[in-house]
Amino acid sequence: MDDRGIVLGRATASPEGPYDNNCRLAKGRRASVDRLLGSYGISPDRIRYDVVPEDYALLRTLMHISKDARLHEVDSLINQWEQTKA
Secondary structure, three states: OOOOOOEEEEEEOOOOOOHHHHHHHHHHHHHHHHHHHHHOOOOHHHEEEEEEOOOHHHHHHHHHHOOOOOHHHHHHHHHHHHHHHO
16 A cells, blocks of 8 residues: 555643553544544545654643743753653
8 A cells, every 4th residue: 555645643642640541542532533534434544643642742842832931941851851761
């Protein structure tokens, strides 16, 4: 199968809350979009997702857009956490 007609998506949850709950939320969001697209006749095998239970990139973006005063602090913590994973 080629990639023409493929729907790309990202099912996410914020980093807040328990990890298992975030996994459930992200997977639930994926399932909701699958049902919606299915109702429009789009086959599930044409849909590709990133499922991200803790979406730090989105958190940073939303904090930046809202000019959140704690962005620098949160950004620093996320960077430290990412370095420990590497």
